[in-house]
Amino acid sequence: MTPDDRSAGLLEALAALSPKLANRATALDREGRFPTQDIADLEAIGGLIASLPRDLGGFGLGTEPGQGLQLLDYLEALGTANLSVGRIVEAHINALRLIMRCGNEGLREEAASAVRAGGLFALWVTDAPGESALRFEREGGALILRGGKAFCSGAGHVTHAVVTAAEAGTDAPRLLMLDLDRGERVSPLPTAMSGMRAAVTGQVDFTKLRVDGGRIIGQPGDYMREPDFSAGAWRSSAVALGGLRALLGLLGNALVVRGRDSDPHQRVRYGETLMAYRTGQLWLEQAGQAAENLIAPPEQIVATVGLARTIVERACLDGIERVQRSLGLSAFLSGTAVERVARDLQTYLRQPAIDEVLVQAGGYFMTRPDGLWGRRS
Ligand SMILES: Cc1cc2nc3c(=O)[nH]c(=O)nc-3n(C[C@H](O)[C@H](O)[C@H](O)COP(=O)(O)OP(=O)(O)OC[C@H]3O[C@@H](n4cnc5c(N)ncnc54)[C@H](O)[C@@H]3O)c2cc1C
Incomplete structure (x- = not known):
């Protein structure tokens, strides 16, 4: 079986599993509970090993070139089913990608064997404030x-x-691969996030933990090496776009059920949201291909992803507004799917340095517009 066949099989299995994930999402959000069963179900269909390189037992989804479109479909489908599950799997892919790109053979093999045994990886780079x-x-x-x-x-x-962790006396952050549940202290955020509650985003204190020196991944500066550092953002946009797709589905159903689907204003809002969704998807196809295949100069890849990320953010924000306008107060009833997806999406869209991204991308293409016109390979 080729990697393409295996990715296609995974997408088919996910399509069958998605209604279950979507049905469970309301309770997970209400209870702020980690989607343990969803992750186990994904593991059972190969959704966690998929991102291992082929020589380590996976399909290379996110860790080998040539699979940008399949990865887009996978992440978007996860986001459509439950944005929190999408976030968790996206982080798993991002972490494995770093290990596979920068780690030595021992760490690569160790990570792969952990994933083959059902392990789930996170990527934690946002530091606790100040001295912490x-x-x-x-x-x-x-x-x-x-x-x-x-x-x-x-x-x-x-x-x-x-x-990421700074070594005493140096500036460049190093990457460490940590086995968890070895004495680190986990606590909730001082103030909970309003959305993405099932991603169970907390804070972790590692003080006094002793780990083997062999746990350092790669060289100083590896984490921030471009284009991977900035271009990886396309994957979180792919999950977010799935949230917009979920809202489109919920909006269409609600309008039909309420007998409001032939109203021209409702149709225009739906059509505008659909166009924005598809525009975002086309941009992500180009950005994902560029980022995964490294087919252009690094700065151009970063700029292409920056534009795609900005377009998807705008499409989602406008989409949320149109859905709320179309459904009125019923879009704000706590615990309904539409209220949860909009709340999750608003929260998830808050990704780092969004203004800076457009400044870089606008500046890059101002003198090299031809970089965008080329067709994706
Ligand atoms: C659901 C969820 C899960 C997450 N999980 C993880 C995780 O597992 N691991 C992890 O490491 N992180 C995680 N994060 C945090 C994430 O990586 C970012 O730190 C966070 O999303 C940044 O969002 P922000 O809007 O506060 O960004 P900011 O970059 O602070 O942007 C806020 C605003 O400030 C502007 N801005 C940025 N920099 C400057 C500046 N220097 N001067 C002036 N204006 C500026 C931006 O353009 C924007 O308008 C998660 C976030 C979310 C939403």
Whole structure:
């Protein structure tokens, strides 16, 4: 079976599983509960090993070139079913990608064998404020950690995390691969997020944890190396676009059920949202291909992803507004699917440095517009 066949099989299995994920999402949100069953179901259809390279037992989804479109379909489908599940799997893919790109053979093999045994990875890079930021000192062959991470999705539930940590006396952050449940302290955020509650985003303190020096992934500066550092954002946009797709489905159903589907204003709002959704998807096709295949100069890949990310954000924000306008107060009834998806999507769209992204992309293409016209390979 080729990797394409395996990815197609995964997408088919996910299509069959998605209604279950969507049905469970309301209770998970209400209880702020981690989607343990959903992740187990995804594991059962190969959804967690899919991102391992082929030579380590996976399909290379997100870790090998040539699979941008399949990865877009996978992440978007997850986001459509439940944005929190999409966020958790996106982080798993991002973490594995870093290990596979920068790690030595021992770490790559170790990570792969953990995933083959059902392990789930997180990527925690957002530091706790000030002096609490994660750092480490060397003691013999070991690393002694101090400080912690904020905004840790899956905290207390994932089995492994890739974290950034500064080495004492140096500036460039290093990447560490950590097995979890070894004495780190997990706590909720001081103030809970209003959306994405099932992603269970907390804070983790690693102070006094001692880990083997061999847990350092790659070289100083690897984490922020472009184009991967910025271009990886297309994957979170793919999940977000799935949220917009879910809203379109909910809106269409609600209008039909209420007998309001032939009203021209409702049709125009629906059509506008559909166009914006498809525009975002076309942009992500181009950005995903560029980012996964590295087919253009790094700055151009980053700029292409920046434009795609901005367009998807705009499409989602406008889509939320139109859905709320179309359904009125019923879009705000707590615990309904439409209220939850809109709340999750608004929260998930808050990704780093959105203004800066458009400044970079606009500046890049101002003198090189031809970079965008080329067809995707
Ligand atoms: C659901 C969810 C799960 C998450 N899970 C994780 C996780 O598992 N691991 C992890 O590491 N992180 C996680 N994060 C955090 C995430 O990585 C970002 O830190 C966070 O989303 C940043 O959002 P922000 O809107 O506050 O960004 P900011 O970059 O602070 O942007 C806010 C606004 O400030 C502007 N701005 C940015 N920088 C400047 C500046 N220097 N001067 C002036 N204006 C500026 C931006 O353009 C924007 O308008 C998660 C976030 C969410 C929403």
